[in-house]
Amino acid sequence: MKKYIIDFKVSSNKAMGNNAILLKLRAPGQLPEMKPGQFVEVKVENEPNTFLRRPISINYADYKNNEIWLLIQKVGNGTRKLGELQTGDTLNCVIPLGNGFDTSAVKDKKVLLVGGGVGVAPMLMLGATLKAEGMTPTFLLGARTQSMLLEQELFEQTGKLYVTTEDGSLGEKGFVTNHSILEKEHFDKIFVCGPTPMMKAVAKYAKNNNICCEVSLENKMACGLGACLCCVTETQEGHKCVCTDGPVFNINDLTWQI
Amino acid sequence: MADLTTHIGNLTLKNPVMTASGTFGFGLEFADFVKLDEIGGIIVKGTTLHKREGNPYPRLAETPMGMINAVGLQNKGVDYFVEHTYPQLKDIDTQIIVNVAGHSIDDYTACAERINTLEKINAIELNISCPNVKEGGMSFGTSCPMVEKVVGAVRKVYNKTLIVKLTPNVTDIAEIAKAAEHAGADSVSLINTLMGMAIDAEKRKPLISTVTGGLSGACVKPVALRMVWQVAKAVKIPVVGLGGIMNATDAIEFMLAGASAIEIGTANFIDPAITVKIAKGIDEYLERHGFKSVKDIIGALEV
Numbered sequence A: 001m002k003k004y005i006i007d008f009k010v011s012s013n014k015a016m017g018n019n020a021i022l023l024k025l026r027a028p029g030q031l032p033e034m035k036p037g038q039f040v041e042v043k044v045e046n047e048p049n050t051f052l053r054r055p056i057s058i059n060y061a062d063y064k065n066n067e068i069w070l071l072i073q074k075v076g077n078g079t080r081k082l083g084e085l086q087t088g089d090t091l092n093c094v095i096p097l098g099n100g101f102d103t104s105a106v107k108d109k110k111v112l113l114v115g116g117g118v119g120v121a122p123m124l125m126l127g128a129t130l131k132a133e134g135m136t137p138t139f140l141l142g143a144r145t146q147s148m149l150l151e152q153e154l155f156e157q158t159g160k161l162y163v164t165t166e167d168g169s170l171g172e173k174g175f176v177t178n179h180s181i182l183e184k185e186h187f188d189k190i191f192v193c194g195p196t197p198m199m200k201a202v203a204k205y206a207k208n209n210n211i212c213c214e215v216s217l218e219n220k221m222a223c224g225l226g227a228c229l230c231c232v233t234e235t236q237e238g239h240k241c242v243c244t245d246g247p248v249f250n251i252n253d254l255t256w257q258i
Numbered sequence B: 001m002a003d004l005t006t007h008i009g010n011l012t013l014k015n016p017v018m019t020a021s022g023t024f025g026f027g028l029e030f031a032d033f034v035k036l037d038e039i040g041g042i043i044v045k046g047t048t049l050h051k052r053e054g055n056p057y058p059r060l061a062e063t064p065m066g067m068i069n070a071v072g073l074q075n076k077g078v079d080y081f082v083e084h085t086y087p088q089l090k091d092i093d094t095q096i097i098v099n100v101a102g103h104s105i106d107d108y109t110a111c112a113e114r115i116n117t118l119e120k121i122n123a124i125e126l127n128i129s130c131p132n133v134k135e136g137g138m139s140f141g142t143s144c145p146m147v148e149k150v151v152g153a154v155r156k157v158y159n160k161t162l163i164v165k166l167t168p169n170v171t172d173i174a175e176i177a178k179a180a181e182h183a184g185a186d187s188v189s190l191i192n193t194l195m196g197m198a199i200d201a202e203k204r205k206p207l208i209s210t211v212t213g214g215l216s217g218a219c220v221k222p223v224a225l226r227m228v229w230q231v232a233k234a235v236k237i238p239v240v241g242l243g244g245i246m247n248a249t250d251a252i253e254f255m256l257a258g259a260s261a262i263e264i265g266t267a268n269f270i271d272p273a274i275t276v277k278i279a280k281g282i283d284e285y286l287e288r289h290g291f292k293s294v295k296d297i298i299g300a301l302e303v
């Protein structure tokens, strides 16, 4: 897929949950072709401690309005600075990056989309893409507490939504892997994005039940283009770049001890 | 438009902007953003005789205005390069230069010999920052006798342009440059990364798997500039300057300090189209100051 460097204009920046934002960014022309699970590298301006670009998943691609959405958790200097962006500001992005989820063989299959924390971000675009193909995706999203579950309504509009919270304030209490839906229903494929322990727990469930499972990794990146070799993960075939061979990997290709 | 042509020994560059090894992949990774034939030279990822997996993750820590990396020369080996990568590069209308690394003198010479057979590759850049495994693991580039030995050995088997890339982690870089020149180098390039370290205080752990790593980016520029200045005064062969170049002004400063050409490294990560912008920026500077050729600013610093 051809990559571009685009100066987007911020069309809105909305506070989400406790500590996150939803940035809607308008392209000056037509949006490039993108796949769910791909990401952008954003350039954070006027933040002296943020030297490198920041990788952020594409939360949603609104081709009608030529907008992409980024759902961002403010964890450090760079993401906090992005939180200060105002409508009309410019944000320079390299887009689209990475391989994306493999949706080639999911037609008429039961798919489960699992997201934890800000890892729900790519699941919206994935779900919307599956819905557009006539499927009904099932989402299983985990958050620490009710107020930290992001984009709940959008997920409800896109598919069937199940939720776990660690304090039981919404949905079932516990982690996503404790949810009863995993006992009640059978899924043919699982896509996961979230904190590594959560992804490993879901991967273990998938492996034990012989379900095809893809996870989206969040390694530290410098170039995002497969040039610097900083972002590698261990795979069955040695080191691979998370930015180009990933961020999405089939769990069978990784060397996770699960 | 001014004449941007510059020379490194027998090597002619259409403009002085090259890419620093390890920061531009094999060039193809950037083909969506820049016309590769508008770059003066593409120095590809460090290549060793045998395939190397590199260091474990994490390999990267961001630091103020820079970054520390510990990639550890991950590459597929020279045979893979010759068979699979070279065919994709050979028709790009620019100088493709292979950065050659090794852990013994035999490694270096075997790798250089193999590259010597490639018609469209007119130069190698010898990365002598690697540890000499056979002699206690000290970097080849840190002692004059070792530099003479490795450069001399490669010189015997490689008959095109030989650029020797110097490590800044030495007491007197001018002495090292002279040793490389004496052993037959056609040019020296500098600087490679500065040895650095980054710690996560909360976790009381190093931020990269190897504890120490190579510092690069804007923060190293003043050190790099000083070293290029010192080396350019000490040797007669052309000097290639790099280290923290982020824009055309930085590039021009290196040339004023004595560099005949420059390399762009970490800046490629921040703006994948920076190389051609810098070439254009140099041209604008020359026009603005009434210089006809980029050669007019090489070493033109008025002290």
Ligand SMILES: Cc1cc2nc3c(=O)[nH]c(=O)nc-3n(C[C@H](O)[C@H](O)[C@H](O)COP(=O)(O)OP(=O)(O)OC[C@H]3O[C@@H](n4cnc5c(N)ncnc54)[C@H](O)[C@@H]3O)c2cc1C
Binding pocket: A039, A050, A054, A055, A056, A057, A058, A070, A071, A072, A073, A074, A075, A076, A077, A078, A079, A080, A118, A121, A122, A217, A218, A219, A220, A221, A247
């Ligand atoms: C492919 C990919 C997609 C991503 N998608 C999103 C997304 O959609 N939304 C979102 O909010 N974040 C996403 N991230 C993570 C995001 O890139 C980091 O949170 C961001 O770079 C932190 O920058 P900072 O300057 O705010 O924090 P820094 O000051 O750099 O770091 C602050 C803290 O966050 C931790 N941190 C930094 N980078 C990462 C990382 N990559 N993974 C885990 N912890 C990290 C650091 O260890 C540190 O403790 C993604 C990462 C990748 C690799």
Ligand SMILES: Cc1cc2nc3c(=O)[nH]c(=O)nc-3n(C[C@H](O)[C@H](O)[C@H](O)COP(=O)(O)O)c2cc1C
Binding pocket: A228, A229, A230, B020, B021, B022, B023, B045, B046, B047, B069, B071, B073, B099, B127, B165, B191, B192, B193, B215, B216, B217, B218, B220, B242, B243, B244, B245, B263, B264, B265, B266, B267
């Ligand atoms: C991720 C990364 C990988 C590198 N790999 C190599 C390499 O393989 N061989 C080499 O000679 N230098 C390597 N370098 C060093 C650069 O070529 C350059 O000398 C250094 O980064 C300083 O320039 P800069 O500040 O413009 O990046 C690497 C640098 C980085 C950041």
Ligand code: FES
Binding pocket: A220, A221, A222, A223, A224, A225, A226, A227, A228, A229, A230, A231, A232, A241, A242, A243, A244
């Ligand atoms: S971030 Fe540079 S290779 Fe992946």
